[in-house]
Amino acid sequence: VPLSADQIAALAPDAKALAAGKQSAAPRLWGALGRSEAAIWGECTGSAVYQVRVALDDLVAKCSCPSRKFPCKHSLGLLFLAAESPGRIPAGTAPDWVTEWLGKRNESAERKKQRAEKTADAAPPDPEQQAKRAEKRLARVLAGVEALELWLGDLVRTGVASVPPGDGVWSTQAARLVDAQASGLASRVRRLGYLPRSGSDWGERFADGLGHLALLVQAVRRLDALDAPLAADVRAAVGWTVDRDEVLASGERVSDEWAIVGQMVTADDDERFRTQRSWLRGMRGGRDALVLQFAAGTAPFPEALLPGMVLDAEMAFWPSAHPLRALVSERRGEMKPLTSRPGASAGPAGIDGLLERYARALGRQPWIERFPATLGAVVPALAGDPAGERFQVIDTDGRVVPLAGSAHWKLFAISGGHPIDLFGEWDGRSLLPLGALAEGGYHALTSGEPAA
Amino acid sequence: MKALVDAALVGLARAGTPPADPDDAGERLVARAGEISAEKALLVRLGVQAVRARAGTVAAVGAERPKAAAPETRPLCSPALAAIVADLCAGKNKAILAEALLRMDQRGLRLPPQVLPALAELRAPALLPAVTQVAGERGRWLAEHNPEWRWLIDGVAAVSLAERKRAWEEGTPDARMSALRATRLTEPGEARSWIESAWKAEKATLREEMLAALSANLSASDQPLLEQALADRAAGVRAAAAKLLARIETSPLAARARARADETLAYTAPATGLFGALKSRLAGTSHGTLAVSPPAAFTPAWADDGLLEKPPAGTGERAFWLRQILSLVPPAHWERRFAATPESLVNAAVKTEWAEPVLAGWTDATVRNEARTWANHLWTARVAREEPEALRELAAIIFPMMDAAVVHETAAEIVGGGNPQAWNGILAAVPRPWSRALADAFAKALMRASTSTQLGWQEVSAWRAALDIAAPALPIATVDHLLVLDPPAPDTPAAALRNALDAFRSVLAVRKRIDQETRP
Numbered sequence: 001v002p003l004s005a006d007q008i009a010a011l012a013p014d015a016k017a018l019a020a021g022k023q024s025a026a027p028r029l030w031g032a033l034g035r036s037e038a039a040i041w042g043e044c045t046g047s048a049v050y051q052v053r054v055a056l057d058d059l060v061a062k063c064s065c066p067s068r069k070f071p072c073k074h075s076l077g078l079l080f081l082a083a084e085s086p087g088r089i090p091a092g093t094a095p096d097w098v099t100e101w102l103g104k105r106n107e108s109a110e111r112k113k114q115r116a117e118k119t120a121d122a123a124p125p126d127p128e129q130q131a132k133r134a135e136k137r138l139a140r141v142l143a144g145v146e147a148l149e150l151w152l153g154d155l156v157r158t159g160v161a162s163v164p165p166g167d168g169v170w171s172t173q174a175a176r177l178v179d180a181q182a183s184g185l186a187s188r189v190r191r192l193g194y195l196p197r198s199g200s201d202w203g204e205r206f207a208d209g210l211g212h213l214a215l216l217v218q219a220v221r222r223l224d225a226l227d228a229p230l231a232a233d234v235r236a237a238v239g240w241t242v243d244r245d246e247v248l249a250s251g252e253r254v255s256d257e258w259a260i261v262g263q264m265v266t267a268d269d270d271e272r273f274r275t276q277r278s279w280l281r282g283m284r285g286g287r288d289a290l291v292l293q294f295a296a297g298t299a300p301f302p303e304a305l306l307p308g309m310v311l312d313a314e315m316a317f318w319p320s321a322h323p324l325r326a327l328v329s330e331r332r333g334e335m336k337p338l339t340s341r342p343g344a345s346a347g348p349a350g351i352d353g354l355l356e357r358y359a360r361a362l363g364r365q366p367w368i369e370r371f372p373a374t375l376g377a378v379v380p381a382l383a384g385d386p387a388g389e390r391f392q393v394i395d396t397d398g399r400v401v402p403l404a405g406s407a408h409w410k411l412f413a414i415s416g417g418h419p420i421d422l423f424g425e426w427d428g429r430s431l432l433p434l435g436a437l438a439e440g441g442y443h444a445l446t447s448g449e450p451a452a
Numbered sequence: 453m454k455a456l457v458d459a460a461l462v463g464l465a466r467a468g469t470p471p472a473d474p475d476d477a478g479e480r481l482v483a484r485a486g487e488i489s490a491e492k493a494l495l496v497r498l499g500v501q502a503v504r505a506r507a508g509t510v511a512a513v514g515a516e517r518p519k520a521a522a523p524e525t526r527p528l529c530s531p532a533l534a535a536i537v538a539d540l541c542a543g544k545n546k547a548i549l550a551e552a553l554l555r556m557d558q559r560g561l562r563l564p565p566q567v568l569p570a571l572a573e574l575r576a577p578a579l580l581p582a583v584t585q586v587a588g589e590r591g592r593w594l595a596e597h598n599p600e601w602r603w604l605i606d607g608v609a610a611v612s613l614a615e616r617k618r619a620w621e622e623g624t625p626d627a628r629m630s631a632l633r634a635t636r637l638t639e640p641g642e643a644r645s646w647i648e649s650a651w652k653a654e655k656a657t658l659r660e661e662m663l664a665a666l667s668a669n670l671s672a673s674d675q676p677l678l679e680q681a682l683a684d685r686a687a688g689v690r691a692a693a694a695k696l697l698a699r700i701e702t703s704p705l706a707a708r709a710r711a712r713a714d715e716t717l718a719y720t721a722p723a724t725g726l727f728g729a730l731k732s733r734l735a736g737t738s739h740g741t742l743a744v745s746p747p748a749a750f751t752p753a754w755a756d757d758g759l760l761e762k763p764p765a766g767t768g769e770r771a772f773w774l775r776q777i778l779s780l781v782p783p784a785h786w787e788r789r790f791a792a793t794p795e796s797l798v799n800a801a802v803k804t805e806w807a808e809p810v811l812a813g814w815t816d817a818t819v820r821n822e823a824r825t826w827a828n829h830l831w832t833a834r835v836a837r838e839e840p841e842a843l844r845e846l847a848a849i850i851f852p853m854m855d856a857a858v859v860h861e862t863a864a865e866i867v868g869g870g871n872p873q874a875w876n877g878i879l880a881a882v883p884r885p886w887s888r889a890l891a892d893a894f895a896k897a898l899m900r901a902s903t904s905t906q907l908g909w910q911e912v913s914a915w916r917a918a919l920d921i922a923a924p925a926l927p928i929a930t931v932d933h934l935l936v937l938d939p940p941a942p943d944t945p946a947a948a949l950r951n952a953l954d955a956f957r958s959v960l961a962v963r964k965r966i967d968q969e970t971r972p
Contacts, residue, residue, distance in 0.1 A: 026958070152491070153495070156464055159463025210502075215503070362507040363507065412569075413569050
């Protein structure tokens with residue numbers, strides 16, 4: 001498995017497990033090591049002797065230890081050991097405890113598939129009942145939207161600046177929208193509430209957020225008049241969800257070799273809930289896809305997506321006027337390291353090209369918040385005094401965009417003034433770098449590492 | 453757009469509806485919404501303009517591209533070694549990091565660029581000069597772009613005199629003192645003038661600290677300042693000034709100190725000739741004899757030279773005065789005065805009833821004057837006299853002056869004694885890497901301890917400290933058997949060492965991997 005230490009780190013459920021995993025990679029702890037086409041395995045001596053196995057296609061691990069963390073430190077240790085000294089893991093015939101586990105995994109995957117097909121085939125439980133429920137929800141949302149519109153009207157009549165700082169009106173209004181089953185609108189209102197007096201250009205940023213919210217309010221009241229894909233975007237932005245089964249059943253499917261070009265994990269305030277954003281890009285077709293995954297506490301994300309690896313897979317997209325969100329509907333074989341810019345044949349990768357694609361996408365779907373950016377042959381440079389730690393990138397035509405945040409020294413170091421390929425998120429103002437390809441090697445930039 | 457934003461912030465009620473440009477495509481779009489309230493119209497106009505602003509972003513042009521870094525001349529280290537170094541940069545054990553960089557430098561390797569920012573951020577001059585080489589051309593390039601990282605290529609002198617002067621004038625107390633000490637090394641006169649101009653304004657504790665900085669590059673030019681300090685209000689400042697003046701041979705204080713000390717010691721060389729040598733061997737005086745006459749009373753004028761009259765509890769006054777008197781005289785004085793070697797003088801001193809204060813006074817003077825030839829003999833004498841307390845204090849200051857081989861030999865002997873409490877404070881001062889003999893003695897003692905059934909809690913805690921010190925110091929060729937050492941059995945006293953042993957072993961394992969990754 002040609003995984004780097006960074007990529008294995010991205011699999012760890014938390015910093016403690018990661019540190020313990022590195023310790024568990026000591027060769028003296030391991031015996032009965034082996035590898036086959038499908039898995040690697042070994043016996044690790046900890047408090048007892050544990051049987052550890054890792055499937056090579058999706059890097060799911062299984063260990064006989066009682067740890068409730070997945071993957072546990074022994075599984076991480078086996079991956080680190082395989083990465084550091086692959087020579088210690090000889091090809092061999094898998095023992096029973098490995099083949100049995102692999103067999104069980106196949107069976108349960110098969111069962112899952114059958115179940116999915118069954119649900120897809122089965123008629124909805126009671127169409128009449130369902131339509132009634134949908135109608136009821138729409139009515140509630142519309143009532144919430146009505147109230148929101150009145151409140152927004154009041155806000156601009158008396159002036160946003162007249163709301164005292166730290167005032168509870170934002171959270172009150174957000175809570176009302178949650179009650180009206182419009183959680184998407186609620187979080188937009190909550191985010192607006194953070195903006196007043198949050199920096200010199202807060203007025204601009206506030207007007208931007210307020211404007212997008214106002215357009216959404218207009219759109220949701222005319223949901224019937226919109227094209228189905230755009231209506232789906234509006235529904236998603238308001239708070240309606242489309243579940244995975246539906247996406248599997250009717251979403252657009254695209255097969256390609258998908259490069260995982262960037263990843264970001266965020267945790268809520270008390271770290272009880274983690275969200276992972278992974279950007280994928282088709283090696284041949286240059287199609288972008290966003291995979292969102294959620295996990296409670298230190299539970300693993302269901303799909304192992306390692307930044308800097310390429311996955312042969314079929315993706316299913318959520319309905320949208322500019323589809324980005326997707327899930328992996330079928331993965332085939334092991335991941336391979338990314339060594340060249342994905343979708344290089346699909347079009348120019350300069351800054352002007354990015355801005356044009358972004359403009360066209362907004363024309364189709366004006367509420368896109370994060371737009372995937374792949375830039376070829378750009379040079380990162382300091383913007384202003386080094387002490388300010390602000391950076392920008394310059395493309396071969398001399399076009400410049402600022403980078404979001406500060407202290408992108410790692411990116412700067414990787415390039416050394418030479419052109420590199422850069423992956424990130426563009427929001428119309430600045431680019432948040434997530435990964436870079438330099439001299440044929442991928443570097444994750446915003447940490448895929450678990451929070452300490 | 454600006455007018456719209458202002459209207460939303462100030463409020464339509466006060467700002468009024470901003471005029472719309474009928475030729476603007478976005479405004480025409482809003483007009484299609486038909487008759488709507490002024491508030492709603494403003495909101496929709498904000499929305500349309502917000503989307504247009506995002507979609508209409510135009511990239512700037514004309515930024516200057518940084519000059520590309522020069523091509524590297526060294527081969528890249530292995531990814532495994534780069535990962536180890538990245539971990540070490542984030543970890544606490546900087547001794548291992550220094551070892552890794554040194555090994556890489558010896559092998560002519562360099563680190564990959566992505567590791568360099570974390571390394572440069574450490575700003576650890578202790579890693580020089582290996583770090584400069586290992587960081588390669590990319591490190592040089594980064595240091596040229598980030599002034600904070602200049603140390604990577606410029607070393608310690610990175611900070612210019614002007615910057616140090618500014619730190620001295622405006623910095624925190626710590627920054628001021630380190631600027632002063634750094635300047636004293638390269639521009640001693642400049643440093644002295646800083647002290648002179650700050651002297652009156654500063655508190656006693658700081659005056660004392662400033663004087664201590666003069667210890668480096670001390671010369672006769674410092675005499676006027678020190679004479680002034682000798683009349684200071686604070687006793688601590690007076691004592692610090694006296695210590696320094698005593699080292700300046702031409703100062704009146706040094707002359708007074710010599711005269712005072714000369715009263716206390718008299719030396720008779722061993723008899724010469726075949727018969728005389730035999731006679732002195734029989735009498736145990738083959739190194740000559742030292743007559744010690746400590747002062748019977750404290751002369752009040754001595755206080756002006758920084759001497760204290762009242763001894764701490766448990767010390768006799770005459771011994772206390774004697775020790776202080778001797779500490780103010782450079783040991784070389786005795787070699788000249790008595791025409792004898794340090795070895796003879798130390799051995800003669802051991803035989804006297806005042807051995808303890810004489811050896812202590814000479815040790816103080818040896819440390820202050822960095823009298824290398826005296827250090828070995830004083831250490832040997834005090835080991836022989838089994839003075840663990842004195843040794844503990846001595847080790848840290850005297851080891852760096854002694855031959856490493858002598859230190860290793862003596863440390864191996866002490867470790868061989870098997871009592872970790874006796875090594876406390878001594879092992880830390882032993883130069884690294886340890887000799888094979890010392891490593892073997894340590895390993896043997898460790899194996900004994902880990903199977904011992906009688907291990908007090910004091911010994912356990914002494915072992916914890918010793919393991920911490922030994923982990924980076926053992927020569928890597930000697931650790932293989934320690935890596936596979938069985939953990940102590942759960943029901944033995946040594947079980948309390950389990951965590952410390954695990955940490956010890958994991959440091960050794962990292963060092964072992966560094967060694968493997970830097971083998972030719």
